[in-house]
Amino acid sequence: MKKDFIHIDDFTNDEIMQILNLAVEVKAKFKRRENYKPFKDHTLAMIFAKPSARTRISFETGFCRLGGHALYLNPNDIELGKREPPKDVARVISRYNDIIMARLFDHAHIIELAKYAEIPVINGLTDYNHPCQVMADILTIWEKRRHLDGLKVVFVGDGNNVVNSWLRLAMRLPLHFVCACPKNYTPDNQTVQLARDAGISTIEIVNDPFEAVPGADVVYTDVWASMGQKHELAARKKHFENFQVTSRLMDATGKTTYFMHCLPAQRGLETGDDVIESPNSIIFDQAENRMHAQNAIMLKLTDKV
Ligand code: CP
Ligand code: NVA
Numbered sequence: 001m002k003k004d005f006i007h008i009d010d011f012t013n014d015e016i017m018q019i020l021n022l023a024v025e026v027k028a029k030f031k032r033r034e035n036y037k038p039f040k041d042h043t044l045a046m047i048f049a050k051p052s053a054r055t056r057i058s059f060e061t062g063f064c065r066l067g068g069h070a071l072y073l074n075p076n077d078i079e080l081g082k083r084e085p086p087k088d089v090a091r092v093i094s095r096y097n098d099i100i101m102a103r104l105f106d107h108a109h110i111i112e113l114a115k116y117a118e119i120p121v122i123n124g125l126t127d128y129n130h131p132c133q134v135m136a137d138i139l140t141i142w143e144k145r146r147h148l149d150g151l152k153v154v155f156v157g158d159g160n161n162v163v164n165s166w167l168r169l170a171m172r173l174p175l176h177f178v179c180a181c182p183k184n185y186t187p188d189n190q191t192v193q194l195a196r197d198a199g200i201s202t203i204e205i206v207n208d209p210f211e212a213v214p215g216a217d218v219v220y221t222d223v224w225a226s227m228g229q230k231h232e233l234a235a236r237k238k239h240f241e242n243f244q245v246t247s248r249l250m251d252a253t254g255k256t257t258y259f260m261h262c263l264p265a266q267r268g269l270e271t272g273d274d275v276i277e278s279p280n281s282i283i284f285d286q287a288e289n290r291m292h293a294q295n296a297i298m299l300k301l302t303d304k305v
Contacts (some may be wrong), residue, residue: 003301004114004121008131009168012137015300016135016172022305023139023289023296030065030292034088037067038304044070046124047078054263055132056125058291059101060136066295071097074178081109090116101296105228122294127161127228128188134165134261138173139166140286141218144258149213154175154216154253157243157270158236159187162222162262167191169199178204180212182239209242209249216253220247220260221270237269245271247278260284 004010007190011019029036029144032058042071044063048056060070080086090113093100100121104110107128114121123131142148152175155163170177171194181185186192186205191266206212213219224240225233250257259281267273275281299305 004117004119005131005297005301006110006114006123007129007168008120008165009171010131011172011300013172016138016169018044018305019293019296019300020067020139020142021290023079024143024297026066026198026295026299027292037303038299039063039066039068039098042068042098042302043096044068044099044101045073046070047080047089047100047104048124049075049080049102049104050125052103052124054234054287055101055103056289059124059294062291062295063099068070068098068296072119075214077292080104081106085113086110087116088301089113090121091118093103094118099302103223120298120299122301125161127226129164129168130161130262131165131168132290132294132297133162134169135297136261136285136289137166137220137262138169139293140260140282140289141258142283143289144282145217148173148175150176151218152178152216152273153218154178154209154212155179155219155220155222155247156212156227156245157221157240158185158224159205160222160226162220163187164191166220167195167203171198172200172201176202176204178206178212178216180206180209180243182243184241185208185236209245209253213249213253213257215255216257217255218258218260219245219250219253223264223266224270240270244269245275247274250275250278250280253296256280260286264285
């Protein structure tokens, strides 16, 4: 049966660890510029309903470097859900290409794509989640710490799509995950419940960042208004002003703590140059690892490993 990557918990704990190991292996081959072309004669269709730098560049570059050809379909090309329903697009693309990666607004659309496609579908972000991001994040943390034992990750800001993926990762890997967010900006309730019910992680949703960060191995933030919500930014600024990741907040962890951000960042809002440019900021390693994590995900989904 074909496999998709729509939620990070689509993979078991063992599969996630296998993907992380594979990502490290494939990353090393990249760095050595080895002639490794498992996707020779393969094509990847990349559907974008929203803007992107990292997702587009990392998928396209990664797939091409592994011997394949990636097609970039911009928001005007397919107009998924408007010009054509996801179920038709899924079956058409399945006749041409080997993998679909899609960045969409409506999460129901990616589920429909996956249901009707005969080839693997990868979620490159929806309003609900961002699993490729969090796979790259955990790879980065694993590389830096060399283990994942006793990991405490504190997300400060909006309980958004990235947070939902962290919660779903917490269903597979034991974590202490804290989301410090304003009262009306908590993550998806059902997802919090799923993460708690899985019973392997400690999940806290709090409203005070200073209460959240002591002992954090990682402090993570993201924009206050995600794509599709940019018109709300002015109103959101009032609610988020106490949720900035400042140097003072980083110092309040009481230990050496990595700073992470999925990027793009709005300097002066959710964080600033002092934190972004600090020695413990690992945001560019994180961005780089998007490519290596995704390559491993694509190899796994196409049974090349
Ligand atoms: N982090 C991330 O997904 O970046 P892009 O929106 O630029 O793809
Ligand atoms: N939460 C952000 C992530 C961008 C990579 C957004 O959805 O816009």
